[in-house]
Amino acid sequence: MLSEKILTTAFTRAVKHGTLTMTTAGGQKLTFGDGGMPEVAIRFTDAPAQMALCLHPELKLGELFVDGRLVIEKGSILDLLQLLLQDTRGELDELPLHRLRRIRTRMIRRSENDAHRSKRNVAHHYDLDGRLYSLFLDSDKQYSCAYFDHPDASLEEAQLAKKRHIAAKLLVDRGHSVLDIGSGWGGMGLYLAQVAGVGSVKGVTLSEEQLEVSRKRAATAGLLDRVRFELEDYRSTRDSFDRIVSVGMFEHVGLASYDEYFQTCRRLLKDDGVMLLHTIGRSGTPYPTNPWITKYIFPGGHLPVLSEVLPAVERAGLIVTDIEILRLHYAYTLQAWRERFMANREEVRKLYDERFCRMWECYLAMSESAFRWQDAVVFQLQLARRNDVVPLTRDYIAEREAVLRVAESMEFKRSA
Incomplete structure (x- = not known):
């Protein structure tokens, strides 16, 4: 046969x-x-x-x-x-089928991730039963790559380290206003207010499920006067902000919308502002995202290489002040998620069905394998409108992380 x-x-x-x-x-x-x-x-x-x-x-x-x-x-x-x-590793790129898919990617329509489709794509994944995510994420519901700053870090420790690392790179200070594009369940915005002490945070999301949870968390923390979450497309956001942070959202923007994304960010960022973009990407050559993932898990998504991102940054008039590439961090994160998911598989089956369990087991395994054995990585791009708003050396990152660790311990004692 x-x-x-x-x-x-x-x-x-x-x-x-x-x-x-x-x-x-x-x-x-x-x-x-x-x-x-x-x-x-x-x-x-x-x-x-x-x-x-x-x-x-x-x-x-x-x-x-x-x-x-x-x-x-x-x-x-x-x-x-x-x-x-x-x-x-790398051999699949030479197959004729993959070359055809590259051509198709260049022909993506501009409307693939317009405001209407973006909301529909987000709802497909993020408006699932909230109990599902509680079965495999950390207690803060961080649904993005953790930062394993020491080998024995737990998932909770690594997710806290991720928020700390991002806050340090943002150079946030008390009184700053922050826009969180794709604010998830609110963890990043709440950290910036509670621990880093910023003056105000506006989080925007297209997920109604996440919005409800975020608002409840802000109310419980007594931060409604400083932290607000809105069901809003970032392209509709007004005002200007000292800092912009976006974690795990850029993957959903779509290649055809990169110029619009960065031009919007430049418009929203103050002249002396700093932005930190945390996104999944690839270290190889431009290549279409796995078709099973885009069909069943993340419709409209695209994992870029830097050569696809940086030209749009430059055209928008933004300056790249720092790039860090996290390599195996997401493999470790996904391993933890997959192990927790499998340990709670019967509970997931009760929420949905056996087919859903197999689909999500496959999704988590495919994602982990992409970071372990293929070229998936995480980019952290620090951007600014001026080249003099970030220190000349990277020493400030470790220094600010040390200060934030102290603030974390004080906040945890206060909340206990």
Whole structure:
């Protein structure tokens, strides 16, 4: 059968270390790899599933797993991804299919992430049952890459370190006004008010679920006079701000809207202001985002390389004052999320169903594998309108982090 020949060739090429056993729809067993770990056994339930995987592997791997047509009988979906990706870094870029997808990416319509579609895309993922996120995120509901500043850091410690690191780079001081673009469940904005002591925070989000939680948290913390959250597209925001922070939102902007995004940020940033953009990106060459992820998890999303981002920054009249690339930090973050998700899998099934559980297990595994064995990274770009508003050396980051640690301990004692 043609599909079996294609899969045999593909798996022979991909699996160098570890062991993959494939049972075809016809019952034939084939083994690939060097006999080592991890050991994974998969089974196809029907012949069309095999051909589907051959024709569009990046899309169909996830679909077949979620639909139960590709059954993992030994190991996990993450183990399977490890076998397929750990020894093929960069090789997939040379396949003709991928070159065609690059062409398609250049033809993205301007309207793909207009205000209406942006809100719909956000609702697809972030307006799910709030209990879902409580089952695998940290207590502050930080849904972005943590910062593991020491090897033994827990997820909670690493997420706190992320907020501290960002606040230090923002150079925030008391009295500053801050705009948080894509404010999530409010954790970053509340940290800047409670710990860093900024004068005011405005958080904007397109998620009604997150907005409700954020407002309740601000009220509980007694910060309604300094922190407000709005259901608002950043393009509609007015006023000007001393600082702008955006964490985990730029991934949803879409390639065609980069100029509009940075031009809006420049308009909203005061002349002596500082902006910190924290976003997932890629360290390779421009390439379309995984089609399964964009279809089922993050519609309208795009993971950029710096060569796609920086020209838009320059055209907007902003200055790049610092770039930091976090490499494996998100792999560790996603590992923690995946382990917590799997530990609470039965609770997730009660909220939704078995198919949803498989979809999210696949999503978390695919995402972790992208940071472990492919070229996904996190960019932290510090931007300004002038080149004299940030210190000449990076010593200030560690100095400010030390001050914020003291403020954190005082705040935690006060709240206890």
